[in-house]
Amino acid sequence: MQTHGGAAAAEAITAPERFFKHRLRVDWDGDGSWDHPLTDMTPYIPSTSRDQAVTSTAPEELLLAEGYAAAELTVVVAGEFDGIPLAHHFAPFNARSVFYARGLQLGVDMEYTISVWTVNGWVDYPQFTGVVRNANPRRGSEDVEIQCLDNVEKLRTPVDLPPYALWESHLQKGYKRGQLVDSSALIDLAARTGGFDAGPVGMTWPSYMDGPTYQAGTVLSVPFHGSILPEVGTLDGDQGIHPTESLAPGPRSEAYRAGPFGYLARNAPPASETATGFHKFWIDELGRGVAGTASTTMVLGGWFYWAGPDVDADVNAIELRIRSHRFILALESSNGACMARFMYNTSYNNDSWNSGTWETINGPFSSLPAQTPGWHYYEAAFKWYDGGPGAGDIWMRATIDGRRGTPKLVANRAFVDRNDRFSGLVQVNNTWAVSDVKIWNSRNKPPLEDFTYDVTPRGNAVFPATWGKNRLTHTVRETGLEAWTLAKDVASAEYGAVFFDEAGRFVFWNYQDVIDKQASVVRTYTVDDLGSLAFSYSTDAIRNVWVVTTQSGKASPDILYDLAEDGVPLRKAGNEYVPAVFEIPPNAPPAAKEFFLLAPPEAISVNPWTIPTIQSGPQSARVPGYWDQYTPRHGRQMYTGSTFIQRQDGARDPNSEQKFTSRDMIRLFLDNGWNDPYHFVNPDGSARFRVEGLSVVEEEPKTWIVRDTESVAQYGQRVIELRDNPWLQDEWQTAAMLTQLVARTSRPIPVTDDIVAPGDPRIQLGDTIEVRDPDGMGESIRLQILGIKRDFSVEGGLRDTYQVEVIEPARVWKLGSPSYSRLGESTILG
Helix, strand or coil: CCCCCHHHHHHHHHCCCCCEEEEEEECCCCCCCCCCCCCECHHHCCEEEEEEECECCCCHHHCCCCEEECEEEEEEEECEECCEEHHHHCCCCCCCCCCCCCCCCCCCEEEEEEEEEECCEEEEEEEEEEEEEEEEEECCCCEEEEEEEEHHHHHCCEEEECCEEEEHHHHCCCCCHHHCEEHHHHHHHHHHHCCCCCCEEEEECCHHHHCCCCCCEEEEEECCCCCCCCCECEEEEEECCCCHHHCCCCCCCCCEEECCCCCEEECCCCHHHHHHCEEEEECCCCCCCHHHCCCEEEEEEEEEEECCCCCCCCEEEEEEEECCEEEEEEEECCCCEEEEEEEEEEECCCCCCCCCEEEEEEEEEECCCCCCCEEEEEEEEEEECCCCCCCCCEEEEEEECCEECCCEEECCCCCCCCCCCCCCEEEEECCCCEEEEEEEEEECCCCHHHCEEEEEECCCEECCCCCCCCEECEECCEEEEEHHHHHHHHHHHCCCEEEECCCCCEEEECHHHHHHHHHCEEEEEEHHHCCCCCEECCHHHCCCEEEEEECCEEEEEEEEEEHHHHCCCEEEECCEEEECCCCECCCCCHHHHEEEEECCCCEEEECCCCCCECCCCCCCCCCCHHHHHHCCCCEECCEECCEECCCCCCCCCCCEEEEEEECCEEEEEECCCCCCCEECECCCCCECEEEEEEEEEECCCEEEEEECHHHHHHHCCCEEEECCCCCCCCHHHHHHHHHHHHHHHCCCCCEECCEEEECCCCCCCCCEEEEEECCCCEEEEEEEEEEEEEEEECCCEEEEEEEEEEECCCCCCCCCCCCCCCECCCECCC
């Protein structure tokens, strides 16, 4: 229920004589200005009708409040504007129409409000926020019917879901729980696709940086809202693990905790387990080789929980590697401060992540004035010159929350540009609890002052501050899946619900949220207030045996690319990728050594190390079967002409590098320091080139049963089957979730018809109302509202029609109640 307005509004709404008004505003120009001549449609509205109901994906007879609720508003407008009927303005061929010059735009934002007059003045209650779907002018009645849909329409966009699965290497050690994906994490990714986010407004920059010269954008985004799935970027194959199974229960035993904006956040491990608290990702290069260039501006930011002085260790919280240089956001435990840190190598080994000698430059730091434990936004920004005037210079800035420090210049540091197989790799160390990590990049070094992070909550999404009721083992990359479909399907799998509220905010309820709302009555009616009240009581709703099929997945090493089966790699030609001639010329420029592979949907990460040469046989003898005997996942055989190139004393095989540069593209770099070209097809015509990575491997489906034995004994077996649901994966998690539901569906539940009541603009989906009819149906009947049809007209006033679910009363004794204190009848003492 919308509670603003307080007692004065409650008194006015429930009074015998009530005064309502409404307001409809439409941004007909579609530019956010809301200043079109017909933006305010209020004077022309004789009637409106708003309809929203939870649509269940379960069998209808189960009467479960789960699924999704898309709302619709129908408005009839009539009258005259600018000397002609309003209907004529909406006619597309009328040259006198106010819309004629630009055309009537659909899909524009709109908002609808109902207000009630109270002793304190008018109180406004938002009723509908969404977009205009269609407008139907009618010549005969000289009116226009406008149909609007809620913000579900803004989630019709495709979501780019990354592949993920439980690391088999961690499962073998007994660690599973810390790897599971909370259902709310996937729903969050779907909501973000449409711009719905409970978190902060985030990073902004001037519009000049959006053009081709700068191409400012997000190259990595990891919410950590119940999973390590990146929103932008890709996972690396090397991941830490929160060792929940080996930890004693405590505030850090679970992998996730409450975050800064109502979401889950990645928890910090106990001090004895900090070595396990890391996660690695590859940036999305935005198609322009960020990881291959140095002259750039980089901003690293995230929300971290400072637990107090020296509770957690100092940590390089975010570390980005670009061409053998490291950009670092460093956190200081003693006082909650942060620092921008830069490292460059003086000696370097391209075949080891932490090898070589590194020079460290500590830039400016930002302090935490209040010294109060809690969540804070930390940021390190860098403007880096790799050549030309200022070569080797670097500007650095540190930020906490909204306090941006003064940039500091470190001049005349030698810039050493090296080939780096880890260029573009990011390591996030969650020695401190972490949420909402992002990295932004712009070409051509715009000033650090032009990057501004706004910590104000966006506030257009509402998530439960608890775990979802379902946890998942794996996902497969999806690029064409509609965001709204993903959100509602994941919510339905755990018998929760997703919808947009009256203010246009995205809302996710898990099953427990729905149940919890039954505990509080928002308004009480007598049977005389209602148009009708009728019940039916049947065994049709009973389902006491649930037959469930689940399918889990794990991340295992596999072949991501095989030249013999997948065809030749691609080469970039302008903005396109075309089939390449897969031969590496001698002493060639870098562009001639660069190829691209389309990643399969199951590919989580690619092995970045040099592809080893699989010898044909001892010494110089060529044995074609040797490759097939070893069946390598990561291997090659190189040929020049018709001769296999054998490894020779003192000769080093050419390096190779493999990395994701975007969600579906692997960059392959093959060096050649020899005097001859080489390729990978032997004289017999057999291709000898494979690339390994981590891949999602789905296990065989399992079918199992959850039953209520007492209900089966009383009513017999009544079965429901749950099959072919891709979001039911882990047997243990699904069984725990369904145990609650079996108790709900194992007995008859009374059903009532829709209820017509005096309109109340405060009442919302999920609210529980009470109906009193002591001389008839019962002294107290509780109903949970699962659908609302709200009609407002000049003649009929405000009227609500509620679709409800009867909440079965607990068999309890109520002192003084004429209905519920009769010993032996309404109360039985055991």
